[in-house]
Amino acid sequence: MANLGATLRGVRKSVGSGAARRTLLNGVDLELGAGTLTAVIGRSGSGKSTLLHLLGGLEPVDEGEIEVAGVRVDRASPAELVELRRHAVGFVFQFFHLLPELTGEENVMLPARLAGDGAIARERARALIDRLGVSDAATRLPGVLSGGEQQRLAVARSLVNEPLLVLADEPTGNLDEESGLAVLQLLRGVADAGQAVLLVTHDAEASALADRVLTLRDGRLIG
């Protein structure tokens, strides 16, 4: 793997305190190469989402090293984390999290606008929307779109800043089978286009499309 999207070394993360303290990640090592789709499966509460959050700099790590696009996430300042999320990482969430006030296209453009790339964002957003086959949804508000359309727009949003790493947290968990499959194929396409994709899922279909399938059990990734 010549180009690494991200690496984790000896990552530990616990939640709670005192008697309720629970270790979710206990020395996790992982390398995510550009152009690969990695799937992580595991039981509910096993720490899969936490793994994504640590990679995206949404949560601080207790111990270990995390590097994304050459940035040491575990040591990064808040401003560096903002830059990382703007340019190096894209998120896809289970519940889409499209802003109800914005049209499909505006939702897709949102990360680019936040990064100050508003001028070229529209062109890039339109190209992504066309590529993901949701042109009809571009001018409509999320409230009138189907779950599948919303998730495709969410995928487009995660790609608009051309990040090195796409983190997808149960992207098919709220979709029917057909729509879920379509979204997984989209993510496969994203990886084929050269980006590193880390997918957390319960979906068996995902395993079939992934380059690697890892299981998170007792705080460790088993491959």
Add this chain to the structure above:
Amino acid sequence: MRPLLAGAVARLRRRRGRALLAALGIAAAAAMTGAAVTVSFNLHDGFARSADAAGMPDVIVHFDTRDAALVMGRVRSLPNLAAASYQLEFRSQYVRAPGRVPITSGDLFGTVGMRHGYAIVAGRDLSGRPDEVVVERGLADQWHLRPGERITVGDAAHGGSVLALVVGVAVAPDNVAYPLAAGARIWMPYRTVRRIDTTGTAKSINIALLWVNDRSQLDVTLEQARSAGYGLHGLTIVTREGVGVLIDGAAGIVIALLVAVSLGALAAAGVMVAVSSRAEVQRRLETIGLLRAIGASPRAIAAAAGVEAAAVALPAAALGLVVGWWAADGASARLLEALNQLPRGATLLLPLALSLLAIVALVTAAAAWPTWRACRRPTAAMLRDAELPAGSRSLRLPGGAVGLGIRIALRRPIRTFSTAIVVASSVAVVLLLLALATTLQRLENDPTTIGKNYQLTSHSSVRALPRIRRLPGVADAAQRFSTPVVDSFQLGEAFNLVAYCGNRLAFEDPPLSAGRRATRPGEVEVGQGLATALGLVPGSTLAVQFSDGDEARFRVVGIVRTLDNDGRMAYVRPDREFCTFRGGQTVIKLKDGADLASVTAALNLTGNRPSTVGGVTSRNAQFLGVVAALLRTVAIIDGLVCLYVLAQMLALTALERRTTVGLLRACGADRRQVALLFFGVAATVVVLAAPVAVVAERVVLGPQAAQLAAPYATVSLRAGTAAVLVSLAGLGAIAAGASAWVARRIMSEPVTRLLRDG
């Protein structure tokens, strides 16, 4: 019921931030109420309360110094008389005390009789010893004088002087306090004044204080007093009721404004409490639905919501009321002192306690009622409606964080518009207060504000007028005559008669409120204050008695608004003969842009020593300062209401849109962008509120307040451009500050919690 109450308590503990925010809002509203109650209850019956406490006489009769036996004999013959006291007033006396700047405006009152018409507020009353004095509170405050200290009264070089012991400090509500009044009043035994006033006869007096048995029969007593006053010169009869009308009139404007402002803010706070309660119910709809689904009764759920709200409201409202009372009590006490009135003291506790109950009841009802209504809906509908309403129409609005904020605000139109109305009301009131402050400032410095168009006066003769008019910088000069007179029909009303030789309106132009200008000798324009006192209207006859006993009659042709002498003015047009032979005062009007100092120097060179004309209230700067302080207090509290209203709306939005903020942060938004998002929400409110506020102040509040002041002066209380810009800038700053605060709070939370809680 008990589990629900326990749940309410647990929720309060868990959501301390939200409970604190709600408490702050209630405290702000309560502070406003506390200030309003303190000011209103202290001022609204201040005169009556103080007059009762002081045992103020029902009638005060002033006359030129006469033999006491003659006056007492006539007074004893009056019907309905309960008691009488007499005084010898000796004005403009020299008063000094160690370490104080001496004054020459001491009004000495030598008292005969047991009742004096004042209330002792420190020390004790006169005991009859010759070297004792009681001083009025105004002088005691100015000089920091206490009972036990000694003052020297009178000037040995011009009559006599006495070194006297201050035994008491008193408040006499029949006049405003020194230095608002020109003279500082000092009461002493009659024979002590006689030692100072060496000009009078052995047993002379010039004031009679009368108390009647039945106030409803006062007119009979007054009628007889006027008859009995035959032969007494300079007779002025003032009733307790008349003094009350005069003194309360001026304070009435302030009271009316403060009460209006306070009620507005109270209504605003009530709306906000209701809106936030509705939002809270909306937020908890799912929980309420679940409680209903597991069998909780609507009554129990609503009661728990009410108890939860009351638990927050009680301490917050109590704190707010104390803060409001504390903020307003000092300023209103100073105003009362200026008016020679007494504060309410402990009796203020009752209205404050009732206010506390009312606020807690309002907050409780505002929480329980919407919860009760929500509980009456089908459970499934509650669970469904807990979601944010889905939009279906895209709005063409600017992009970026601010644009998104605007869209978020418009997504909740009821909340946004109700907040905008509350903010608009508050800003309108602030604009009014700024307009008032500007007017007060102009009243203090600018004589033209109260209808005078001249800047200098000089005690020159008519013959000097042509020479003065030729001086560089002088636009015009005229001879003005002013003399104190009484109404010879009712004898009780003293006023000033003003006459100009030449075009009066070029120099003194109080606005006409009824009738027309006096254009011929025998016609008179009267001030609103005099017209009110004597019931004059255009067409009435004004009978004037001069100090030398001469009498003249004039036909009233116009009523004018003037602040001079509380509006007790009469403007006449004299005949040519009068102008040729009388002295008077020269009034000098400067050209536009003329240098006052140069003209003053030129007048001095010609031997016409000039004086600068202040506004009618220049002597009353302290009073205006007190009123301005009171207005500023209310304005600050009002500004806090604005801040709270916006902050609460933003906090509710932040609470509701946690996922949105979480998502933005996950997509790379920094604190500035999140703050801009909330600024967009606040800006929507501000943009909606600003024009409403300006229009409301200019069309409704300003003209209404000016109407209140109309009997005294024509003042424009429409906020000027500068005031509007300052207020809007302040509002913008408040919006920016509130946005930054909310952004800071939500940025301190982990992104994952925001996404999860949404």
